[in-house]
Amino acid sequence: MPGFELIGKEEHEELNDLMTNSGILFRHGFDALRNNIYKVKEFENNFAEFMQVKNALAVTSGTSALHVALKAFGIGAGDEVITQAFTFVATVEAIVESGAKPVICDIDETLNLDSSYLDKYVNTNTKAIIVVHMLGTPCNMNGVLKFAKKHNLKVIEDTAWGCGGKFNEQYLGTLGDAGTYSFDFAKTITTGEGGMVIIKDELAFERAKAYHDHGHENNPSLPRWEDSRSSSGFNYRMSELQGAIGIAQLKKLNFIVDSQRSNASKIKNILIQKKYKIRDVPEHSFETCDAVVFFAENKQKAISIRNKLLKCNISTKILPEAMSWHFAESWDHIDELKNDSKMPNLEISRNILERAVALPVFVKMKDDYFNSLKSVL
Numbered sequence: 001m002p003g004f005e006l007i008g009k010e011e012h013e014e015l016n017d018l019m020t021n022s023g024i025l026f027r028h029g030f031d032a033l034r035n036n037i038y039k040v041k042e043f044e045n046n047f048a049e050f051m052q053v054k055n056a057l058a059v060t061s062g063t064s065a066l067h068v069a070l071k072a073f074g075i076g077a078g079d080e081v082i083t084q085a086f087t088f089v090a091t092v093e094a095i096v097e098s099g100a101k102p103v104i105c106d107i108d109e110t111l112n113l114d115s116s117y118l119d120k121y122v123n124t125n126t127k128a129i130i131v132v133h134m135l136g137t138p139c140n141m142n143g144v145l146k147f148a149k150k151h152n153l154k155v156i157e158d159t160a161w162g163c164g165g166k167f168n169e170q171y172l173g174t175l176g177d178a179g180t181y182s183f184d185f186a187k188t189i190t191t192g193e194g195g196m197v198i199i200k201d202e203l204a205f206e207r208a209k210a211y212h213d214h215g216h217e218n219n220p221s222l223p224r225w226e227d228s229r230s231s232s233g234f235n236y237r238m239s240e241l242q243g244a245i246g247i248a249q250l251k252k253l254n255f256i257v258d259s260q261r262s263n264a265s266k267i268k269n270i271l272i273q274k275k276y277k278i279r280d281v282p283e284h285s286f287e288t289c290d291a292v293v294f295f296a297e298n299k300q301k302a303i304s305i306r307n308k309l310l311k312c313n314i315s316t317k318i319l320p321e322a323m324s325w326h327f328a329e330s331w332d333h334i335d336e337l338k339n340d341s342k343m344p345n346l347e348i349s350r351n352i353l354e355r356a357v358a359l360p361v362f363v364k365m366k367d368d369y370f371n372s373l374k375s376v377l
Ligand SMILES: *Cc1c(COP(=O)(O)O)cnc(C)c1O
Pocket: 060, 061, 062, 063, 064, 087, 088, 090, 091, 132, 158, 160, 161, 181, 182, 183, 184, 193, 194, 195
């Protein structure tokens, strides 16, 4: 959860450096006025180095990161994109905005996409799969990558909660063709609002860069006002203010993930003692542990556990109380889902999600918390 818990003097110093020594808040140009300070560029370079990839592109949000990735692969009207039933509504919004049709796949008790169901959803229009590492537990990528290869589909990892997590020793967001990250205020690291896209294919990465900047190709031999362009775009540029904060937050990512993992393991131990079944974790996962999810016997029990926890000032997160924003079956406000005559029945996912309770994990958690949790459960 907690980039926001650690906003402090390092972020302040980065902002001071920007305001005192540059004052240029736009990522491009003004070269003579900015003392060689390019915060967004520096954040992108540091992020790519951290994730052990060549390129990263900063954008305005995790939602725009998904939109940019879809555009970079040329996905649009007439295409279909498969994603999972349990995700934040943003994943489906990005597919809808791209013009493609969202197709919803059931999850299993990892709470992420179950690749054994993919066969049911694929057809000649299918172009991509967006997996989501929901709440920081990796999606089991082995089956997804194999399936995608067989059917020639792009794999985009929505890594909004998985920044700093790994699967098979590789950072989440770097296993598929593209990875997208969110730095909104509730995510593992934050720039207030913001996001990042990693794309492996260099041509697609160039398209992403242009798309997020009105089609600008940033041709080094031309001034920006005469810049070359070969496709339409939009404006998803990150500002230097966000870039400055991102530089400081990224330096805290390892500490955040380590702290969350350590607190999550204390919570898991209590749940095991109390004989609760915990969410499945795929083998070879390194979780960011944004939340610990466990299962009650049924929906009513899940709600009554939440009520008991709340009385002792222990909050839950998303499950069970905010399922309507995170479960595709609830989204009858999205015409593209509501009017889809082939919208699958998501009973499998519903039966899993409505029994689930999620406890948010923070960097700073006191012994009091663990003691109360033990006594309430
Ligand atoms: C937060 C989130 C997003 C969107 O990120 P924003 O930066 O808030 O736009 C996308 N997908 C998932 C799974 C998320 O949790």
